[in-house]
Amino acid sequence: MNKILSFLVTALLFTSCGAKKDLRVDKHSFSEPHNVRTTHLDLDVKVDFETERISGIANYTIENINGSKELILDANGLRIDKVTSGGKDCAFKLTEKDSILGQGLIIEIEKGAKQVAIHYQSAPNSKALQWLNPKQTAGKKHPFLFTQSQAILARTWLPCQDSPGVRFSYTAKVQVPAELLAVMSAENPTEKNTEGIYTFKMEQAIPAYLMALGVGNLEFQNLGEHTGIYAEPEMIEKAAYEFAETENMLEIAESMYGKYAWDRYDMLLLPPSFPFGGMENPRLTFVTPTILAGDRSLTALIAHELAHSWSGNLVTNKTWDDFWLNEGFTVYFERRIMERMEDKDYADMLALLGKQDLEREVESLGHNHKDTHLKLDLLQRDPDDGMTDIAYEKGFFLLRLIEETVGRKQFDFFLNNYFTENAFKVMDTEEFIVYINEKLLDTDIEAKEKIRLEEWIYRAGIPDNCPEVNSTKFKNVDNAIHSFEKGYPLANINSAKWSSHEWLHFLRKLPKDSSLKDLKKLDTAFEFTTSGNSEILNAWFQLTIPTGYKAADNALEDFLMTVGRRKFLQPLYEALYMKDPLRAKRIYKNARENYHSVSTQTLDAIVL
Ligand code: BES
Numbered sequence: 280m281n282k283i284l285s286f287l288v289t290a291l292l293f294t295s296c297g298a299k300k301d302l303r304v305d306k307h308s309f310s311e312p313h314n315v316r317t318t319h320l321d322l323d324v325k326v327d328f329e330t331e332r333i334s335g336i337a338n339y340t341i342e343n344i345n346g347s348k349e350l351i352l353d354a355n356g357l358r359i360d361k362v363t364s365g366g367k368d369c370a371f372k373l374t375e376k377d378s379i380l381g382q383g384l385i386i387e388i389e390k391g392a393k394q395v396a397i398h399y400q401s402a403p404n405s406k407a408l409q410w411l412n413p414k415q416t417a418g419k420k421h422p423f424l425f426t427q428s429q430a431i432l433a434r435t436w437l438p439c440q441d442s443p444g445v446r447f448s449y450t451a452k453v454q455v456p457a458e459l460l461a462v463m464s465a466e467n468p469t470e471k472n473t474e475g476i477y478t479f480k481m482e483q484a485i486p487a488y489l490m491a492l493g494v495g496n497l498e499f500q501n502l503g504e505h506t507g508i509y510a511e512p513e514m515i516e517k518a519a520y521e522f523a524e525t526e527n528m529l530e531i532a533e534s535m536y537g538k539y540a541w542d543r544y545d546m547l548l549l550p551p552s553f554p555f556g557g558m559e560n561p562r563l564t565f566v567t568p569t570i571l572a573g574d575r576s577l578t579a580l581i582a583h584e585l586a587h588s589w590s591g592n593l594v595t596n597k598t599w600d601d602f603w604l605n606e607g608f609t610v611y612f613e614r615r616i617m618e619r620m621e622d623k624d625y626a627d628m629l630a631l632l633g634k635q636d637l638e639r640e641v642e643s644l645g646h647n648h649k650d651t652h653l654k655l656d657l658l659q660r661d662p663d664d665g666m667t668d669i670a671y672e673k674g675f676f677l678l679r680l681i682e683e684t685v686g687r688k689q690f691d692f693f694l695n696n697y698f699t700e701n702a703f704k705v706m707d708t709e710e711f712i713v714y715i716n717e718k719l720l721d722t723d724i725e726a727k728e729k730i731r732l733e734e735w736i737y738r739a740g741i742p743d744n745c746p747e748v749n750s751t752k753f754k755n756v757d758n759a760i761h762s763f764e765k766g767y768p769l770a771n772i773n774s775a776k777w778s779s780h781e782w783l784h785f786l787r788k789l790p791k792d793s794s795l796k797d798l799k800k801l802d803t804a805f806e807f808t809t810s811g812n813s814e815i816l817n818a819w820f821q822l823t824i825p826t827g828y829k830a831a832d833n834a835l836e837d838f839l840m841t842v843g844r845r846k847f848l849q850p851l852y853e854a855l856y857m858k859d860p861l862r863a864k865r866i867y868k869n870a871r872e873n874y875h876s877v878s879t880q881t882l883d884a885i886v887l
Pocket residue numbers: 429430554555556557558559579580583584587606666671846
């Protein structure tokens with residue numbers, strides 16, 4: 280006993296007197312928020328389309344927790360011209376550049392300093408920014424700029440403590456060319472003014488990855504009392520039709536998990552080069568135009584981004600290793616919203632498509648791969664590389680398992696408290712385990728043993744207690760495929776009422792080695808090649824590329840030249856490269872300038 284005690288004491292002494300312990304919780308940030316943290320930002324910048332730069336002053340209010348002499352921010356490619364505090368210049372230095380993290384910006388401060396202003400300029404090739412020329416927009420007359428800050432790109436357009444655990448409120452003044460409107464993840468203007476100077480306010484504190492700016496020839500249209508859409512005039516009617524149900528979604532979401540914390544919920548419709556489907560920038564979701572199917576059939580994506588207003592934006596993953604806490608909860612919540620918007624059958628179709636994605640991802644990563652754990656280990660890696668369907672779909676199925684085991688009523692009660700008690704805070708996986716055990720599972724040992732939480736979180740692959748999902752709708756689709764395979768005419772298939780999801784299932788389940796003759800028959804009957812639905816087109820091209828179905832070639836090239844959404848581009852280029860590497864390279868060479876850095880980073884590795 281004595282021995283153990285003295286060992287402990289020595290160990291304690293040793294750690295406290297030895298080298299200064301690194302208390303950083305986030306391996307993807309240089310900042311040390313446990314010493315000095317930023318609490319408010321007052322941003323004053325100019326957006327210059329000529330030089331493709333954002334420049335100006337980021338003025339931070341800081342809290343010095345332990346009398347430190349340094350404020351450390353993240354920067355990547357930024358030119359820092361000057362730093363001032365209380366009217367005086369501050370000494371500063373940038374650490375050596377890390378290829379993933381960029382640089383630490385270390386600023387000497389006086390102990391009592393309350394404000395620090397950084398005069399800076401972004402680089403023309405800032406990874407967060409995509410500068411579009413007029414041709415790349417819907418209207419073809421004006422340029423467009425948008426940011427994408429998640430996961431660690433905010434630091435390429437703004438010096439900041441770029442860690443999800445650091446929240447700050449902000450105000451901003453942004454100057455743009457007079458014919459354009461600027462919008463942010465904040466309280467927004469709804470009309471242009473003649474000076475091109477716009478002011479913004481975000482009263483709730485948010486992490487840097489939710490900082491967002493869009494600039495373009497934009498108009499605003501209200502959708503409901505608390506919801507609206509920003510888009511280029513050429514697109515606004517179509518978008519307003521597609522997203523008309525948003526106010527309804529907001530009400531449903533609130534009724535399930537508590538009051539919406541961000542006042543308004545608006546959306547910004549981006550040009551097709553936007554690398555994601557959607558991005559949950561608070562108060563202003565950024566959304567791809569590839570979900571404008573004309574029939575509101577792809578709006579689960581809006582439910583997803585809206586759901587992040589709770590899971591992610593309110594209760595935030597502490598580090599990118601805990602990404603599943605953002606995305607898994609959001610997918611679960613998304614499908615609950617869609618169940619209320621449509622019905623259980625509809626939500627189950629989404630879940631089944633998700634299960635296919637999960638199985639495909641596990642197959643492609645390898646059943647024993649560490650990236651199939653819910654809790655990731657992204658040390659010395661680009662967080663983007665670990666952000667796979669695992670967080671989304673394995674996360675979803677764990678939550679669905681918990682729901683099915685403890686009962687929906689219990690689980691909803693738990694989730695409600697989870698969001699309320701942890702609002703505007705961070706959550707990591709370990710804390711979550713403690714929390715759910717304490718609040719839900721310790722009192723129901725049978726459920727706890729059934730769920731096997733730790734296996735889901737810390738082990739590879741799909742646990743054998745993963746919930747089954749059944750869909751009569753998809754069963755009908757499976758039957759249709761069987762009948763086609765047996766040689767019955769396609770006219771026998773009763774597909775008149777199929778939704779996008781049934782078509783997607785149909786295309787995914789068709790044999791991968793379908794003959795040219797079969798594809799021709801399918802195309803003649805269902806006109807896939809000329810579909811206006813991006814999900815259907817994408818799934819169709821997955822068949823036409825390996826088969827070499829030439830009639831879809833032009834449509835495929837048009838798609839690749841305009842759409843920059845990585846989720847589509849990655850599998851398409853993989854298939855193309857496998858079939859005909861030279862063709863893949865030729866198309867990519869022409870199309871690459873239309874893609875955001877997030878997409879080219881992935882695609883370069885496949886095609887170049
Ligand atoms: N927050 C994500 C997008 C993201 C993730 C950006 C990781 C950068 C790093 C967003 O909420 C999302 O998940 N978008 C999905 C759509 C969704 C319906 C699964 C997408 O863009 O495909």
